[in-house]
Amino acid sequence: MPGSATANGFLLVLAVILPFAGVLVSLALGGRNAERVALIVMPAGLAIALAIVVAVWRTGNALQYFVGNWKPPLGVAFRADGLSAVMILTSALLICGIGLFARAQFSTPLVFWTLLLAVWGALNGVFIGGDLFNLYVALELLTFAAVPLVSLDGRAETLAAALRYLLFALLGSILYLLGAALLYGAYGTLDIVLLSARIHAQPVAWAAISLMTVGLLAKAALYPFHLWLPPAHAGAPAPASALLSGLVVKAPFFLVVRLWFDVMPGMPERATAQILGVLGAAAIIFGSVVALRQARLKLLIAYSTVAQIGYLFLMFPLAVRPEGGYPWSTAAWTGGILQAISHAFAKAAMFMAAGLIAEALGHDRIAGLSGIGRALPITVLAFGLSGLSLMGLPPSGGFVAKAMLLTGAVAEGQWWWALVVLVGGLLAGGYVFLVLARALGDPIEPLRLSAQVSRRRQAVVMAVALCAILLGFAPLRPSDFLQIGRPDTGIVGLR
């Protein structure tokens, strides 16, 4: 049974309500006030995220809250285990960074700031949702907030990119909903904890999980569903790109983790999980090679996102039915989660750095970057540091994540994934150096900046990149905190 509500459960409700309250207040006040409202909501939201992490840490148990005190299967549960708490904190930190970066950038501030807060609320909803239908609603809210961010400037190209993104996302969510309907029909509940006790390997469960997984992959832009991502992420304004690439694509990935390891802990076979691994490997190779051939900085970074999403899905073949212990006690599982977090910081910093470079130069052609290293040293350094994490060089979060995936691949005797990780790292090194070599080179004629870039914004980019580096000091072993709230024993069908 789902247990009882915990003392600090109200924090979870606050984490969702606060950003949406901010949206409503912004809409009511209108205009420039939206920015002020967001700047008040951001520290408060960060405080709530920290409080959730501390509460999970102190009690060593998942936080739980039942809306209206109605317990599942009739009511809706909010739950935050160690994994949710870490993701909530990551998004709070990153949204504060993006908000500080975006101050005074937009001519239509109301739209950007309300969408930023709406994305935040929807992300928190995804991270704490304990009910598959509730998660569907949160995922749709996230899509509705993320799609307009792509076309903030209203040009035809970005409108087309937004429409394409929306169509992929709608296909994804309707497949997810179809799977949820099948699960409810078969087991009579959508609560994750109740469902995990009732579900067992039979055709309807497989059909439902397959539909939901494919739908989520379309939203996460895993190869071959990546078509929408490069034009959307490269066409958006820099802070919006950082938000989309850093956080929004992580939400569907988080739900795939929930589905595979929480909803049906004992069900997936290794052979099934290999499919996700193959798609991830294809994404890494394809995304990195295409990134190498880009002429524009933002498109290069967007294709790099396609590649880095691939790493997230390498954790499935390595963590499903491990040789010893539970999936979440393997190095690969922790590595996959760390990759999601470190990529969030690194990619957001990279997109913001690219935004500053494009602002200063008036263009983002890689061939024309010569001399920018001297004009914007802090920004280019931040770009390099986040590149370090994408390549997987120490000390960086990307290194720890990829080292754990490698360890997992060796420990599970699936050496081919280790090969993919290493080749992907080499290719990432290639496209990062391609940019840095240009940026640090001497210009043929003196560089003329078309706009001045404030030190404050450069410092914000640097701070976000440093977060990705600091994650490199995480210990190279399965984290105890991430395992909080995961069942130790008594899982049906698991060993």
Place this chain on the structure above:
Amino acid sequence: MNAATLYGLCSAVLVGLGLYGLIMHPEPLRKILAFNLIGGGVFLLFGVVARRGAAAGFGGDPVPQALVITGLVVAFASTALALALLVRLSSEPGRANLPSEGSGEEPMGGGPL
């Protein structure tokens, strides 16, 4: 064959037709309509599930009906958003035709930032 099976098959047909339309038709408006067709199929499936009384075994399970109402609102909102984008896109100057498969992507760069 009882009524629940018949409606279940209908919903499968609707989802199949919608999927075909969403993947095969290049025009965005048809894709949006196809998405609504899939939505209709899924909501019908929820109706079938409710009729079978999956949760408690009684005649009509109210939970799927509540889910359908929420789902309808979400589907309506997404259709509205997609149509708004489409209207805006078709009124953009310098763009005679709507994006077809592959035209929104710029694989080798090019095009403004």
